[in-house]
Amino acid sequence: MTTPDTARHTPNSMDGNPTIDERANHCFGCGPANPQGLHLAFTTDTSNPEAITATCHFQLDRMHEGPPGYIHGGIVAALLDEAMSKLNRPLNVLAMTRHMEIDYLRPVPLYQPLVLIGRHLNRPAKDGTPGRKLFHQAEIQHPDGTVLARSKGLFIAIDEKLLFAAGITPPEA
Numbered sequence: 332m333t334t335p336d337t338a339r340h341t342p343n344s345m346d347g348n349p350t351i352d353e354r355a356n357h358c359f360g361c362g363p364a365n366p367q368g369l370h371l372a373f374t375t376d377t378s379n380p381e382a383i384t385a386t387c388h389f390q391l392d393r394m395h396e397g398p399p400g401y402i403h404g405g406i407v408a409a410l411l412d413e414a415m416s417k418l419n420r421p422l423n424v425l426a427m428t429r430h431m432e433i434d435y436l437r438p439v440p441l442y443q444p445l446v447l448i449g450r451h452l453n454r455p456a457k458d459g460t461p462g463r464k465l466f467h468q469a470e471i472q473h474p475d476g477t478v479l480a481r482s483k484g485l486f487i488a489i490d491e492k493l494l495f496a497a498g499i500t501p502p503e504a
């Protein structure tokens with residue numbers, strides 16, 4: 332049996348009701364209602380439908396440290412995953428990450444303003460209609476443009492009926 336770490340706790344506000352309602356969004360990456368989350372805020376650019384992007388400016392502190400002075404690799408993965416997932420909404424798709432690969436090119440520093448950019452690559456058609464598979468990529472960049480980490484991801488569109496089956500509350504119309 333493991334000993335609970337009493338320094339960590341889940342706030343009472345984090346009740347057990349799953350939801351995808353923006354107003355009660357507990358997503359670790361972007362949810363304002365998650366006091367322990369990253370609170371990433373993205374701007375999407377859909378001016379070129381062939382190359383939709385999602386961009387976020389962020390800075391992390393020791394809460395997310397891995398190597399001394401640098402962001403933990405798992406958090407780097409979460410950042411990249413989040414940037415790629417933010418491309419699904421402008422494409423009008425509910426989708427989950429099925430596969431992602433990461434190049435950790437340079438250690439990603441704490442206490443520095445950094446840029447996180449997701450880019451939609453393609454959504455191959457199947458039987459003449461948009462397929463379930465969406466391919467995205469993402470990068471974490473130093474402000475001088477140096478790429479510190481890069482990912483490619485496969486997202487699978489989810490049938491909204493599954494949300495109801497799982498008891499997940501969609502946003503009100």
Ligand SMILES: CCCCCCCCCCCCCCCC(=O)SCCNC(=O)CCNC(=O)[C@H](O)C(C)(C)COP(=O)(O)OP(=O)(O)OC[C@H]1O[C@@H](n2cnc3c(N)ncnc32)[C@H](O)[C@@H]1OP(=O)(O)O
Pocket residue numbers: 351412413416425426427428429430463464485487489493494497499
């Ligand atoms: C009930 C749930 C509620 C959902 C609510 C959603 C709310 C939307 C908000 C999400 C918020 C985002 C947050 C950040 C993004 C995350 O982090 S999401 C969390 C992490 N991801 C997950 O937990 C997903 C877990 N995986 C799954 O649930 C299932 O695998 C999936 C993704 C639903 C897909 O299931 P499936 O439909 O059975 O998939 P499957 O047919 O095996 O594969 C689909 C296709 O991909 C291909 N494929 C599979 N793996 C690979 C691979 N490695 N390489 C190439 N192709 C592959 C397959 O061959 C297949 O191709 P086709 O045969 O269709 O040509």
